[in-house]
Amino acid sequence: MKGADIGIGWVDQAGNVHFQDRYAFGMGLPIIDNTTTDWFHLQGREQNGWTSIQFKRLLDTCDSMDVPIISGTNILIFAYGLVDPDLLRSGSDISYHDTRRGTRIIPLRSYGNPSSEEKFAGLDSVDFRVSNYRVPSEESNYYCKVYKSPAQFLTKRHAVAHKVLIDSANRDLVHHLVLYECDPAAVFDDTNLPDDVCDNVYAHVHMCMSNSAIVWAVGGDDIEEFPEEAGYPIGGDLPVKYYVLEIHYDNPRRTLNRIDSTGVRFYIGKELRQYDLGFLSFGTGPNPSSLAIPPQANQFVVDSYCSPRATQ
Known part of the structure; x- marks a missing residue:
């Protein structure tokens, strides 16, 4: 916890809220x-063994003993003790939390100003969502599910936004997800579409793991609205007939019997827009031949090249 900016609070027996701005120079x-x-409590209460305190702090206090709250992911630590400090007793301080501690990666600040879901009320929508998947009690797990292109859209339509659908109880499990477009040459049995741990079905879905339609990770906004002049094409006689949803579950505590129904939703506009929206990915694939970093290297440079046709 070295370098941590910490707010510590408690509610005494008289119902008074105490809150302190602290900083950790080390493990003590x-x-x-x-x-x-820079930390200020707004209200707090203690009831039936639970303590709840609402507080506020500026995003960036310009204080050397505070950590700026940035856009995207922020790493938080939490802990609690069992005994409140007695401020009337000389030398009294907070007690050690022992094993009652943990950490979370949480988005505290949006990258922009995401649109409200109410803006898309009344529009058609299509979901690509898993159904009551029992997350394995493994520290890291990739799950893949194949979907057929929605049949209800007989002509090409444009999605104007997408929303990530994550069960509120499983926010700590879902690390990232990708919705891929399958290669037009990919063929599946529509009555038995692959649905399993990705390693178990990779031989069947390998033609679907290159072109991404949606990418989301912890820290990203749940709703993403597309530019007004472009929409993501879906339905009709488009060459893409299948999609794969890949979800990475991060389960460091290896908890059992977690049921999840995470997915994504496209909001479909009423009219076609001027341009089809697509994605251009930069970088290199995460494989041993491209990212084999030698041990004890001070730096490692990866050069990637793009054909001129990609910008035509």
Whole structure:
């Protein structure tokens, strides 16, 4: 916890809320911030063994003992003790939390100003979503499911936005997801579409793991609206007939019997837009031949080249 910016609070027996701005120089007791106080409690209560405190802090306090809250992912730590400090007793301080601690990667600040879902009320939509998948009790797991292109759209339509659908109880499990477009040459049995741990079905879906339609990871906004002049093409006689949803579950505690129904939703506009929206990916594939970083290397440079046809 070295370098952690910490807010510590408790509710005493009289119902008074106490809140402190602290900083951790090492693995020991975090000290009270001796520069400026930037954490402020708004309200708090303690009931039936639960303590709840609402507080506020500026995104960037310009205080050397505070950590800026950035766009995207923020790594949070949490811990709690069992005994409240007694401020009337000399030398009293917070008690050690022991094993009552943990960490989370949480988006605290949006990259932009995501649209409200109400903006897309009344539009057609299509979901690519898993159904009551029992997440394995493994630390890391990739799940893949194949979907056929929606048959209800007989002519090409344009999606104007997409939303990531994650069960609120499983926010700690879903690390990232990708919706891939299958190569037009990919063929499947529509009555038995692949649906399993990705390693188990890769031989069947390998032609579907290159072109992405949606990419989301922890820290990203749940709703993404496309530029007004472009829409993502879907349906009709488009060459893409199948999609694969790949979800990475991060389960460091190896918890059992977690049921998940994560997925994505396209909101379909009423009219076609001027341009079809597509994706251009830069970089190199994550394979041993391209990212074999030698041990003890001070730096490692990867050069990637793109054909001129990609920008035509």
